Amino acid sequence: MKKKLTFAAALLAASVLSGVANAKTLVYCxxxxxxxxxxxxxxxxxxxxxxxRTVYSRLVEFxxxxxxxxxxxxxxxxISDDGLVYTFHLHPGVKFQTTDYFKPTRDLxxxxxxxxxxxxxxxxxPWNGEKYLxxxxxxxxTGMDMPKYVxxxxxxxxxxxxxxLTEPNAPMLANLGMDFASIVSKEYADQLAKDGKMADFxxxxxxxxxxxxxxxxxxxxxxxxxxxDYFKGKEKxxxxxxxxxxxxxxxxxxxxxxxxDVAPYPNPADIGTIKANQDVTLLDQAGLNxxxxxxxxxxxxxxxxxxxxxxxxxxxxxxxxxxxxxxAGATAAQNLIPPTMWSWNKDVKFDSYDxxxxxxxxADAGLKEIQLWASDRVRPYNPNxxxxxxxxQADWAKVGVKAEIVNYEWTKYREEGKKKERPGAFQIGxxxxxxxxxxxxxxxxxxxxxxxxNYSSWCDKDFEDLIxxxxxxxxxxxxxxxxxxxxxxxxxxxxAFLLAHSQVYAVVRKNVxxxxxxxxxxxxxxxxxxxx
Amino acid sequence: xxxxLLNKIALLIPTLVGITICAFAFVxxxxxxxxxxxxxxxxxxxxxxxxxxxxxxxxLPIWQQYARYVGEVATGDFGVSISSKxxxxxxxxxxxxxxxxxxxxxxxxxMVLGIPAGIFAAVKRGSWFDQSLMGTALVGYSMxxxxxxxLLIIFFSGYLGWTPVSGRMGLQFFFKPITGFMTIDSILYxxxxxxxxxxxxxxxxxxxxxxxxxxxxxxxxRSAMLEVLGEDYVRTARAKGLSSARVIGVHxxxxxxxxxxxxxxxxxxxxxxxxxxxxxxFAWPGIxxxxxxxxxxxxxxxxxxxxxxxxxxxxxxNLIVDVLYAVINPRIRAx
Numbered sequence: 037m038k039k040k041l042t043f044a045a046a047l048l049a050a051s052v053l054s055g056v057a058n059a060k061t062l063v064y065c066x067x068x069x070x071x072x073x074x075x076x077x078x079x080x081x082x083x084x085x086x087x088x089r090t091v092y093s094r095l096v097e098f099x100x101x102x103x104x105x106x107x108x109x110x111x112x113x114x115i116s117d118d119g120l121v122y123t124f125h126l127h128p129g130v131k132f133q134t135t136d137y138f139k140p141t142r143d144l145x146x147x148x149x150x151x152x153x154x155x156x157x158x159x160x161x162p163w164n165g166e167k168y169l170x171x172x173x174x175x176x177x178t179g180m181d182m183p184k185y186v187x188x189x190x191x192x193x194x195x196x197x198x199x200x201l202t203e204p205n206a207p208m209l210a211n212l213g214m215d216f217a218s219i220v221s222k223e224y225a226d227q228l229a230k231d232g233k234m235a236d237f238x239x240x241x242x243x244x245x246x247x248x249x250x251x252x253x254x255x256x257x258x259x260x261x262x263x264x265d266y267f268k269g270k271e272k273x274x275x276x277x278x279x280x281x282x283x284x285x286x287x288x289x290x291x292x293x294x295x296x297d298v299a300p301y302p303n304p305a306d307i308g309t310i311k312a313n314q315d316v317t318l319l320d321q322a323g324l325n326x327x328x329x330x331x332x333x334x335x336x337x338x339x340x341x342x343x344x345x346x347x348x349x350x351x352x353x354x355x356x357x358x359x360x361x362x363x364a365g366a367t368a369a370q371n372l373i374p375p376t377m378w379s380w381n382k383d384v385k386f387d388s389y390d391x392x393x394x395x396x397x398x399a400d401a402g403l404k405e406i407q408l409w410a411s412d413r414v415r416p417y418n419p420n421x422x423x424x425x426x427x428x429q430a431d432w433a434k435v436g437v438k439a440e441i442v443n444y445e446w447t448k449y450r451e452e453g454k455k456k457e458r459p460g461a462f463q464i465g466x467x468x469x470x471x472x473x474x475x476x477x478x479x480x481x482x483x484x485x486x487x488x489x490n491y492s493s494w495c496d497k498d499f500e501d502l503i504x505x506x507x508x509x510x511x512x513x514x515x516x517x518x519x520x521x522x523x524x525x526x527x528x529x530x531x532a533f534l535l536a537h538s539q540v541y542a543v544v545r546k547n548v549x550x551x552x553x554x555x556x557x558x559x560x561x562x563x564x565x566x567x568x
Numbered sequence: 569x570x571x572x573l574l575n576k577i578a579l580l581i582p583t584l585v586g587i588t589i590c591a592f593a594f595v596x597x598x599x600x601x602x603x604x605x606x607x608x609x610x611x612x613x614x615x616x617x618x619x620x621x622x623x624x625x626x627x628l629p630i631w632q633q634y635a636r637y638v639g640e641v642a643t644g645d646f647g648v649s650i651s652s653k654x655x656x657x658x659x660x661x662x663x664x665x666x667x668x669x670x671x672x673x674x675x676x677x678x679m680v681l682g683i684p685a686g687i688f689a690a691v692k693r694g695s696w697f698d699q700s701l702m703g704t705a706l707v708g709y710s711m712x713x714x715x716x717x718x719l720l721i722i723f724f725s726g727y728l729g730w731t732p733v734s735g736r737m738g739l740q741f742f743f744k745p746i747t748g749f750m751t752i753d754s755i756l757y758x759x760x761x762x763x764x765x766x767x768x769x770x771x772x773x774x775x776x777x778x779x780x781x782x783x784x785x786x787x788x789x790r791s792a793m794l795e796v797l798g799e800d801y802v803r804t805a806r807a808k809g810l811s812s813a814r815v816i817g818v819h820x821x822x823x824x825x826x827x828x829x830x831x832x833x834x835x836x837x838x839x840x841x842x843x844x845x846x847x848x849x850f851a852w853p854g855i856x857x858x859x860x861x862x863x864x865x866x867x868x869x870x871x872x873x874x875x876x877x878x879x880x881x882x883x884x885x886n887l888i889v890d891v892l893y894a895v896i897n898p899r900i901r902a903x
Contacts, residue, residue, distance in 0.1 A: 256736060256851070282851060282861070
């Protein structure tokens, strides 16, 4: 108690000294240091928490706590009938942050938007390469196939931007809500280029987001202040502090001791302690991920859906999940996409455990031996491939199928696994990028993904037609229907055994309100408040 | 003396070459292709893969890669971090003071407790104190740092609330570093509450990091002291009727400390190795945590150069210890 009083007194003294009375400070114990503060150049969730979700905004945003798209810097947009031209209307009067290292002289305009994307692909742009930072790879821009789909970005007038695509691509809108699509200030970039300090662009960020950057002590503390000019209104908390705390147990102890207000990713072993504590709340949600096991659907007898169903039915999935995820828990998957994603079909149910029925089908099909693949890596969607393989092996043995476990190191594993001729069942999974169902269905099971990330080598005409149509349709209701149907086809054809969506956790002190778990795995603090 | 010094320095050259080979080989022996690892779940197209390979110089024959690396290091170019894009040496300079500060306090803790405990155990040889001290030292020496650190956090910070859980200073204190040592900077700024906060944050990590050196120093002091106490000149001193305190404190201790100084110097390697775990548990922004982060991020440039820089420091400290040893013990110089 005494310690708390001293701490409160020190806080009070600090705020009086800095001239801010009763400044509200929220401390977030983040899990790792950000690589830098330019979200176009980084890939980690912790990088994005520290840059794009605090300092920056995008044309469109994900609804807080969901995967639906809502207006961001663009108040509204039109999509041409052929799905090729997107016209964005920018919110007028949006101010870039004023800090001790940059004072904007103009509001956000179309030049900033065009610059934000141009720098990521245009080799002529001085910000694209070495002049700015060494070894730039723009991983997300290329990873999301933007170079393939984007024909050009154009300024129509100060508040209107036009994006032309090479072919219709409905998930484009979700891509524009992603971190790499954060809008940066061209005026600031020009100023730094003039001063010969281009690298500062990645260490002293300027955006239009809810918080502005104050200071970063390498690997230790990041400080932000509420952006007084934020176009959606100033935040309720005045100061936001990221205390970088890599060890999960230390992180939780810090929340329990009141040294921080919010912390992500507790250890499964600490879940019990957290639940028992009166001062904190444990938030959880099914993560935007899926663990699954792909059958090679081109090699008999696995080419028959009934054989694949029988293999699924032979696995005691509930016991398997319990053994793998233990206290951390996981949601048994009914569909390829998690229930937090739009278009999740609640009527589809995954194969239930029925070894007797399975045994008969497998005997009739003459399936006696099968390869079962496992790797050494811990993944969020499957903490232990080897253990999973052993349990599945035991279940299959009970129905007369002898599984031989095949092991490879992780990168080699995926190399071998994606080959068309790879036999048997291959354990793998996926963590979503942009909350669009296309990012699961097309990435993992489109015909064009065979040999890349379609580990089942599965090319089903009905499924393919549905997902390709959904990709080209911009009407959300229509897309939702198409994906719901695609899930029915998927369940019928069973190209894979679906394991689970792992649970994601965060620990929050009771006096914090408005903080939400986010299905995209990001931690954002707009709308968060703290009672004294 | 000069010849002795030159001899020692000449011996460092093969060590140095060995270290560059180790650091270079180590990151290439780690499982997995660094480029595929960097690309993450998405994977890369074959064309992009070749492009990246060339960008990072992985397309060259291995000996050329090594020659290029040694050439760069020799000119003081330690490369640029793959993830943060900052020069490795700059990050190192920013973070090293934190490790140095922590190691300094860990060493103070180890010496202040270890030397007197060792002396006392030697003087009271065979007593229950000696026996239990040596038992405890063995436990301390075998203590897994990770477990020990978490145990202290849970008990002292979580249960008793006496010390902060982790970090380097209370978050309410905020100033631009001058020396990078928080205990010194806070005094330079005249912020005494910040100084107290910095000290309180040092307590647990210094204890954790200092535990193994403490055990080693206590044992070394005890055995050196036992040896010296049996020498003729000590008996002579006693026979002259000097007080026991004077015999032990002046005549015996001065000579017993010579091997202890060497031991302390050699503990620098232990401290830096221990810092990797200690800093990770206590969110201490030093080079140990930096190395761990970089391994998880597959930032091979940082891992490779970081290993080399740490090895250079250990070598430098060992050289200084050798020189100091020669200074306090003239017999060594002739040998």
